[in-house]
Amino acid sequence: EAGVTQFPSHSVIEKGQTVTLRCDPISGHDNLYWYRRVMGKEIKFLLHFVKESKQDESGMPNNRFLAERTGGTYSTLKVQPAELEDSGVYFCASSPQTGRNTIYFGEGSWLTVV
């Protein structure tokens, strides 16, 4: 069974440009999460989808970040316009149900804004 897949694995963009990250969760997982880790710091929660609905987006840093999950399958996270402080690794994770259960992470999309 395929795990959580993310694309691109690495991206280098200039300040002010736009980047769109994609996440394909494990098939059948209704819950999809986005997290971000800035170098040397904790993994911070960004938002949580249940199917196509945003259940919790309290971690989104500002309105330059837009996440979507049309159809409740894959999700995209767009950063527009990108700033230097947006550099980091963006992890997507999924789980079959909400609650105390293991969430499975993808390998991350490493974003560098220069």
Place this chain on the structure above:
Amino acid sequence: GESVGLHLPTLSVQEGDNSIINCAYSNSASDYFIWYKQESGKGPQFIIDIRSNMDKRQGQRVTVLLNKTVKHLSLQIAATQPGDSAVYFCAENAAGGSYIPTFGRGTSLIVHP
């Protein structure tokens, strides 16, 4: 706000030794804890979890201890191997919430052959 943190950012051990990675949490409402391992270039992988009604849980070469009195969690790795080198994160889930894991900063474990 509530936070999860780690006592040591880096831990160096010799191959074959036992490793202990510590984690402190401050949210008294947390009732489910998870340890993740993140190898270089990869995403966090589940290692072991423990619910608050337990003090100890063992897996293969790993043991998690939970001390609710002092809000402390530890991960013990027996006979540490070079393949155990990674960053280890503890995460907590708070009861009554959406059970979205909240992560600490991570401890980098370096195993010397």
